[in-house]
Amino acid sequence: MSEKPARKITKKYSNGEVTVVWQPHICVHSTICFRGLPAVFDPGRRPWVDPLAASTAEITAQVDQCPSGALSWFRNSEVAATGQTPEVTAETIVEVSPKGPLLVYGNLTIKDAAGNETKKHKVTAFCRCGASQNKPYCDGTHKKVGFEG
Numbered sequence: 001m002s003e004k005p006a007r008k009i010t011k012k013y014s015n016g017e018v019t020v021v022w023q024p025h026i027c028v029h030s031t032i033c034f035r036g037l038p039a040v041f042d043p044g045r046r047p048w049v050d051p052l053a054a055s056t057a058e059i060t061a062q063v064d065q066c067p068s069g070a071l072s073w074f075r076n077s078e079v080a081a082t083g084q085t086p087e088v089t090a091e092t093i094v095e096v097s098p099k100g101p102l103l104v105y106g107n108l109t110i111k112d113a114a115g116n117e118t119k120k121h122k123v124t125a126f127c128r129c130g131a132s133q134n135k136p137y138c139d140g141t142h143k144k145v146g147f148e149g
């Protein structure tokens with residue numbers, strides 16, 4: 001029996017003082033982050049983490065509550081001192097969010113029916129429920145319509 005290796009992608013969001021690190025492959029979708037500090041963590045927004053929407057102390061206190069460790073943080077000054085450069089994987093990953101959108105991680109070019117192209121980076125959420133008013137993207141309506149799937 002072979003076990004499929006976990007695909008690892010790491011996203012980073014900095015306010016200049018600290019950097020929030022998100023590792024979606026270990027996220028258990030507890031929702032604690034966006035219930036606790038919705039100005040910073042909003043899964044309906046892209047990017048979903050806005051590190052400028054709260055103080056460093058508020059952000060680090062919230063991130064410390066992440067039960068899975070998918071969210072973590074470091075002080076930028078510590079990285080500068082050690083010379084380590086955070087690495088971001090460019091691999092494309094497609095994740096089905098339970099009762100929510102299709103999350104696609106990576107650099108994308110999306111063509112609409114008229115042939116217009118839109119570049120997307122980091123994470124793009126595509127509607128799976130059919131109720132979004134901003135198709136093909138998720139606008140959070142799946143919660144209002146009680147989407148199951």
Ligand code: FES
Nearest residue numbers: 127128129138142
């Ligand atoms: S999946 Fe989010 S609005 Fe449809």
